[in-house]
Amino acid sequence: MFSTIFKQELKYWLKKPAFYIYVGIFLLLSVFIAAASAGIFDSITVTTGSSVVVNSPIGLSNLFNGLTTFIFFLFPSIIGVSIYRDYKSEMHTILYSYPFTKVNYLFAKFFSAITIVTLIVLVIGFGMVIGFRMPGTNSEIVGSFNLMSYLQTYLIFILPNILFFGAIVFGVVAFTRNIAAGFITVIIIMFGQGLLESLLSDPENRFIVALLDPFGSASIRYYTQYWTVSEQNELSIPIKEMIVYNRLIWLGVGTAVFGLVFKFFTFSQHAFSFSFGKKKSERATKSNFGGITRINLPKVSYDYSFLQNLKTTWKLSNIDFKYIIKSWAFISIVLVGLIFILIGYSQVGNLFGTATLPMTWKMLSQGDAAFAVSINICTFLYAGMLVHRAKIARANHIIDATPIPNWSLLVSKLIALIKMQLALLTVVLISGLSFQIYNGFYDFQIGLYIYELYILNFIGYLIWALLALYVQTLIGNPYVGLFVLLVLSVGIPLLSLAGVEQAIFKYNAGPGFSYSDLNRYGSGEAIFFIYKFYWLLFGLVLLISSSLFWVRGIPSSFKERFFIAIKRFKGFTVIGFLVFLTGFFILGFTIYKENNIDNKRTSSKEREALSVKWEKDYKKFENYAQPRITAVNAKMNLFPKERNFEASVVMTLVNKTDVAIDSLFLNHNGLPSTFTFSLANTLVLEDTIQNFDIYQFDQKIQPGDSLTLTVTVKNKTNTILRNNSPVIENGTFINSGIFPTLGYASGGELRDNKTRKKFDLPPNNLKPHPSDSTALGNTYISKDSDWIDFEATVSTSEDQIAIAPGYLQKEWLEEGRRYFHYKMDSKILNFYAFNSARYEVKKEMYNDISLEIYYHKGHEFNLDRMMAGMKASLDYNAKNFSPYQFRQARIIEFPRTGGTFAQAFANTMPFSEGIGFIADVDDSGESGVDYPFAVTVHEVAHQWWAHQVIGADVLGATLLSESLAEYVSLKVLEEQQGKTEMRKFLKKALDDYLQQRTFERKRENALMYNDGQGYIHYQKGSLVLYALSDYIGEKNLNNALKKYVEKVQFQEAPYTTSIDMVNHIKEATPDSLQYVIKDMFETITLYSNRIVEAKTTELENGKYQVDIEFEVSKYRNDEKGRKYYGEKVGDTLSYKTAKMKKPILSVPLADYIDLGIFTEEEVDGKKKEIVLYFEKHKITAIHNKVSIIVNKKPSEVGIDPYNKLIDTQSDDNRTKL
Template identity: 50%
Template sequence: MFSTIYIHEVKTWFKKPLFYIYAGVLFALSLLLSATAVGVFDSDNVTVTSAIKLNGAVGIYGLLGLFAVLTYLLIPSIIGGTIQRDFKNNMHNVLYSYPLTKWNYLLAKFSAGFTMTLLVIIASLLGLTLGFYLPGANEELVGPFKIMNYLQPFLLYIIPNVFFYGAIVFAITAFLRNINIGFMFVLVMVILQFAAQSSVTTMDDPYWVELMEPTGDSATYAQIKYWTPEEQSTQLIPIEGTLLYNRLIWLGIALIVFFSILFAFNFSQNPSSISLAKKKSQRVTKRNFGTITKVVMPPATQDTSFLGQLKTAWVIAKSDISYIVKGWPFIIIATVAFAFSLLTMLITGQQYGTDILPKTWVMLQFAGGIFSTFAYLLIYLYTGLIMDRAKAAHIHQLIDATPTKNWTMLLSKFIAMIVMVATLLLIVILSGMIIQAYNGFFEFELPLYLFDLYVINIWDFIPWILMSILIHTLIKNKWLGLITLLVLALGIPPLLNAIGVEQSQFVFNQGAGSPSPSDMNGYGSGLARYFTYRLYWILLGIALFALSVLFYRRGMGTNISERFAFAKARLSKSLVSIMAISLVGFFAIGGYIWKVNNIDNEPISGKEQEELRVNYEKELSKYSKVPQPRLVAVNTFMDIFPDTRDFKAGATYTLINQTEFAIDTLHVNYPDRPTEINLDRETDIVYDQEDYDYRMYEFRSPLQPGDTLIMKFTTQNEPNTFFENNSPVVDNGTFIDNFIFPSIGYNEQGEIRNTQVRLKYGLPPKDRLPYPDAPGARDNNYIGGNSDWIDFEATVSTSSDQIAIAPGYLIKEWEKDGRKYFNYKMDSKIVNFYAFLSGRYEVKREEHEGVKLEIYYHPDHVYNVDRMMNGLKDGLDYYNKNYTPYQHRQARIIEFPRTGGGFAQAFPNTIPFSEAIGFIADVDTENNEGVDYPFSVTAHELAHQWWAHQVIGANAKGATLLSESLSEYSSLKVLEKTNGKEQMRRFLKDAMDGYLLGRTVEQIKENPLMYNENQQYIHYQKGSLVLYAMSDYLGEKKFNDVVKRFAEKYQFKGAPYPVATEFVDDIRAVTPDSLQYLVNDMFETITLYDNSARKGTYRELPNGKYLVTLDARVIKYRSDEKGKSVYKNRAGDSISFTPKDRKRALQSLPLADYIEVGVFGEENEETGVNKVLYLKKLKVTDIPNSFDIVVDSKPVEAGIDPFNKLIDRNSDDNRIALSENTSANKED
């Protein structure tokens, strides 16, 4: 009987067009996705590059994950639909009268649905595979075909997850006979999955999340999150740890659910029901059975007027609204979404374990993120449900016979969906205010909540509501309608992008995203552009709504010809007028947008931009070594107009020919805005290419060695319009740097660096920066371009209610014509790197050791001003003591809006500081797991006054070791002096995580620290770890003396500029022979460790002390530029060890390393940090190690490299809790 039912169900599915539609859609989307990923469409689009082979196991897993939501939403339709069909067609009344066993019946039904679901997913795998090998695929992105790369994701994720989701959906449908609830379940699980995945990346210990997230994605992330491109390309996903447990747990749960169905199901004619209230029953008696009650019906009136139809629409909408918001599925989904909102808002914005204050704009960020995705899914789903509601209740023919107009019926659905979205947005408000109150923050800003959500964001949903109504009108099957909408939302945009359609006006409901508010600058100038695009798409949506009215399903006609006939008959003047007006408006606004984007501004696609950079190099790189005069002085002005968001600027450049040759041509890169350039010598323009913004002036009389050239220019923004903002000026908090000004000489930053792209266009491979010993590598610094140290003066003007700031000292301040003017002048030479700021500020002023300290901040952002001021003071104390004297008489911090970026940046004596990076941090001094980052970021930026503004590296590999790495190290030492060494573990751990995560997405090659090519994850995270560790190994004073001597040697020096190799040589010179390996490991190579504490015990000695025995493993290895691990040194030597619980030997580079071993006591009640009982560097020569350590107090924990000073991909196992044991069983 099993085989009979199974075969019948499979044959039935094979006869259904729906199966082929599902399989075809997934096949096509997968084919498109993989083809796009491997560059099949590169001829029409920007070149696709990747350091990862996309057909590796990790690549296949990732690509399949992009379709996960779509795949899961097919399960109710297929697996649930297999058994729902019997109930829908009332065949269960017949089937259940046959002598069936429920085991055969249910097992066959489920197996058939499970099989068909897997076949649909196999179609997507076939599409992925075929896409990799289409003509035009980039062979560099595709590795050799290995069947296990496809089988592992299929067996490890697809089959268990489909079985789990399928079992529960099957159970819901079998017992409740309602497939809709099955869809709701899947949606709830998707929300929970997003919640788990968003939290696992921010949690310190996500162990339980990894176990309890049903799809295994969180556990997989834990396994592969530090994998390099090489590992991601070549290795299978290891089935171990939490991933193994996760798969076993959820497969077990799925089996329990399935077998529960088999035992609990019965062949009942009626579905099971769930009710929280006890049903009241009434005994049927002779008295109450035959009573006839006369009912007096009120007289019915028929109102077919427009107003009457609106009232009818509202009455029907209320019924639909009640069906949605009072239904258990929506209540459950809303509850889960609410809980998810709370969780997400709770962890939003953490940096170094420290929260940010729950300002209202922080809470609102969630509304535009994952939460909006949930809202769209519910729109796609519930539109179909309420449009199919009458048919599901078998009353559609009665409703169709009423005089209610089609547009009235559809308008009611639109109203219901708007109310549903409004209800969902209310969750954002409630969640946000609860989180704010929970954190003791009562600045709720309810008007901002309401304005952002109900005046701005809600318009994003309207076009998709109207599109959903049309799709569910045209497509009879609501589940096929749902899939169609998902394809339109998820599949069409990448398809258009793949074929080169990049302008958002051609992609449904895209365009300017909803602007995000800033405390300093509100919504800025983005609202006009946003509402223009929203009106554009809503007008199209109205036309789609009119189409829905024409094709609204009503009556018995269902085939295409009948529907077109009905549509023709319904085509009224009013409907034609509405369609015409909406389409005219749509095309009018679209024409305006197109004019702005394509006529007023010349559009440059990604492909054209790529080709432009290639041609720039091919045509102009021959001038890269042509001698040019050096910039030695800048006298500039900047007029800022906050009210109109305009600026006008200019400068006088003083340039000197410092070469030994006469210069006959001046090469100028000018800004892409109205710019006028004048030279004080007679010249002819011999080359002017606006595509490159590059101009050559030929001197009629060459510029002789030592001659001076004066270059004057003015530049200003293009006029701002209602729709377009052409200026960096904002209403409050303008921040403009000098990169808007012309520069001298060929700029290599305009070249393409990716090797794959260069080879495609016939360009030879080229490193991002030259090696330090390359010819000319030390001629320029890495910031100032064709300049060394310059004299600087600036005059900045702004509106009367603002303060304008530039580097230098305020010489003069005055008002004229209702504007304020500020003249700044630097009393010493600076790097050619400066900025202009303007805003309405409060100012905190103090003086410390003769240095004037100022913080210009938004009046409402007083929260951390004192911490930042302390960062300036403590930084000055440490740097003056350990390095060279501070070169300025003042230091100041200036806040700018978060919409301008979430960073801080150091200019000479002036530090612009985003409102989002420190001003609103919620520092908890009692939280030992958090870092006071307003303090530490301030210390880092102040350190740049030494490392970039006293010593500036050559424009060569390793340049940022001398700026970013040394600044980060300096701030760490200041933080350590303030908080103590014990509390540095969190910062070092976060730095290590940042480095390890950064190297997983390296697109070109990873370099050793001293050869890094401005790679942030190397010079920031790895650099801080390495320099902190070297200071620890050599001793702080000894290491700082090296740093100080280097600063004294290169302070304010020009060419030849310092390079990182010199700095490393200076470190090497003071490093004892026993630690010379550290220089090679930390600076010259990519070296990592795999240290782990395996077992730890203690026992009390007769003298009251304690003997601690720690068994630990130490493994050291190197990595090449692609991330391939190497366990042998250059001589081919390595060591190995085979544990009893493993078959394969562990490998390591030869060891003679000094590694810190620590023993820790109880937590300090004040700091929350374990007391250090023992901490010493011990020499390690083998992989297995056992340490016997005597301490004075009772120990609770021990570890190897316990403070994460060495780079270790799994530093969580460096410490271990000690158990009391009189016998120390040591590791073999």
């Protein structure tokens, strides 16, 4: 009987159009994704520049994971339906009387459905093979076909997931006899996976995440998270313990659920239900049974008016809405989504382990981001449930016979969906308020909640609801409709890969909105509404189309439905359709004209072509001598309300070369500008595409001679659809990039060498090596200036304060505007900015230095911490390196809509409102870093490491600025919190470095030769310099840096390099530790240290002997991440035991590494880690054993326990005793 049912089920599915629709969708998706990742659209969009082979084992795994959502929704659509259709058709009342066993019935249903899903999913692999080999793909990032890579992905992950979770969904549907329960199960599993990663995102909890991740992807990441590009391209996914355990756990869960259902399943007419104290119903018998009663029926009046139909529509929507909110499916999604929101709130704005205060805009952005998936899934799911509800309940023929018009039935569904969406948005509101109250934060901003939730957010969900109703009406199967909607919602943003970049061609796309306390929603609010109105018009076209195709009666085919739709297309339907469609096209053309005709729009592909043309046309001018900017006198007029600016600048240019200059090359940004030179000249080239001009002087500029360049510049006129100005109503932040630069700008060249090869351009390493003495003429900040005299006059509206670098010379009011005149009394870099807002000001004098913070009223939370950070940084840098060169230090707040960062100009440091002003710092120091303090220390440190010492524009330049500023920040934090607390900071930096290097697209250089990669100069740089201060002593390192500063501060060309700095450090480093310099600065050196075993023995004298067995191995990576273990052949250490499959290899060792022993003691009611032993041991072998006596009972031991070394598996550096 098993085979009979099994074959019948297969025949059923193979005859269903839905099966072939699923096959077609997955085939197209997989071909598209594989081809796109392999660069097939390079001829349409920007060239794919990745160095990762896309069809490597890990690459395939990632691509398959991207389709996991769609695969999981097959489970209820096919596996759940396989058993649900018997209940839906009520055939179970007949089938269950047949003489087959529970085993035959359930197993045949289950495995036939599993077979169908497997057949569909196998298409993915087939599609990827096709996609990778399609004409036009980039052969350099596509490897040879490897069958084992596909088999491994399918056999270890995809097919087991189908089996495990298919069993869970099958069991739930069989138990509840409700297909919606199957969809909810999938949604809960997906949310659960997201919740798991949110709750356990801490690196120390990766073990638990890897075990419990339902998809298995976290178990892969457990082993591959730090793989270099070379390893990603060459290695297979390691099938090790964590992956096996993960698969076994979910096999157990799936088996348990299926087993429970199997045990309680019965061939009964009604589903199993829980009863809590309910009495069994009894049949009631009327005492007057058989009597005749006269009933006077009321006279019925008929009302088919439009008004009555509206009332009917509203009442029908109430019925549908109650159906939604009373369903366990809806309640389950809301509860899971609510948990997701609350967990998201707990991590809101988390930076360095410290959250931000629960500002209302934070609650809204986090709540909507966390709940958006729930709202959209509910919309897609219940659109299908409502459209097909009557059919599912077998009441469609009765409803079709009623005089209710089609539009009333359709619009009632829409209104019910709208009510549901508003109810879900109310959940976000209530949860946000609750979280704020729980945290004692009472600045609720109810108006902001209502406006953003019920207007800005709601309109987007409404537009999706209109599409959902259209798709579900057009497709007769609610499950296929849901699947199509999911594909559309995920796939529409991917159209950019195929060259469809403009939002007017991507449904419900458009500029977003972002709120700032300083500037609210800014000018983008109007643009947002225009795009939403544009898509709303199209949505209304879809709604009318839905009414045309609304099923009434029993149409036999889509062809018949089409002819019925044509007949319905008349009267007000035609008028409404044409009005909305015409409005859609008119508004669409208006937007298109604004973006493509009135203003030249360049696609990513066109920008790539422009970069090629730029280099081919103008690279020849790169080494032409040019004058240098030596003085800047700027006038900036800001008009915040109008969002305009008008600026002028007089630049003094000097020929600092030893040759006469006859031409000047001017780069500008295409803004309306004028350029006037003090010397007679001729404009010989004006490239309005590249914004590049060449001026030839009538008389050559001799060495030492000077001239002036006067520039006027203003923004293009703003329109309702386009903001052409960086000026905002409150919180303007404009940098010197609005003014022209001199000479050829190599930053406009293509960076990726694969792309360059495609256009016949030579390889470009961008920055020269620091040993190239011919490349030291410019700083990495500017190529047309050294140190300049600076002066600026800034005007703004009467109620704002305008700020520029320099000391305030004068402030005055004139014609309703406020003017500020700033001037520096010493030279600064040609790197400055202008700020303007309605600021409050906090000022303090500290050691004759004016410390100032310009902040938005209401953002007073962390001003004292920032003030303390300025003081601490000034003290540390002045004490250890050199005196502070200015009489003031200023922090200026700007809106988060301009970015979440801080930047250091001369004595002036703009801080985003999201980078410290609203941080919720735990004063105990246990939950995270006091980052308002730490970031302030870092930015003030740039007044030394960038504004005193500035590196040449060569490799390693950012070691001299970003790495050293971060080092200062860590050392000041160490003074504040102690050495034992530094482990979490170092661990975070280590993990960030190791993870981010896996995404390296070009090459990873050693620290002193880094090419501006943030993960090297920030994370690795801070680790290396902190560790170095431990090895050679903080005092010795700082003395070396002090000598270096004395030698190169305020230096002009030739500028200093990382080689100069490292040489100064080498001089302060003993011979026994010179290897540290080589490992940390000159090479990419990594460790793999671990505790093998540790035990403790109590001695007779009350002390404890700790026996530690540990391994130390060290290796190096080349720029692509390939490992090597020695400088020459035979120069490698090796260790292998009989139980090992492979030996442990290492670079020769003579390393000093920390060995620590710790215990825990209660201090002030809290457990604290106490150091019992902490010493460096010289390590010369891979395998080591030591015995150490300590005075107290230890609880933990560690090799490199504070993570000072770059260790790829630092989790095994410590072990509990």
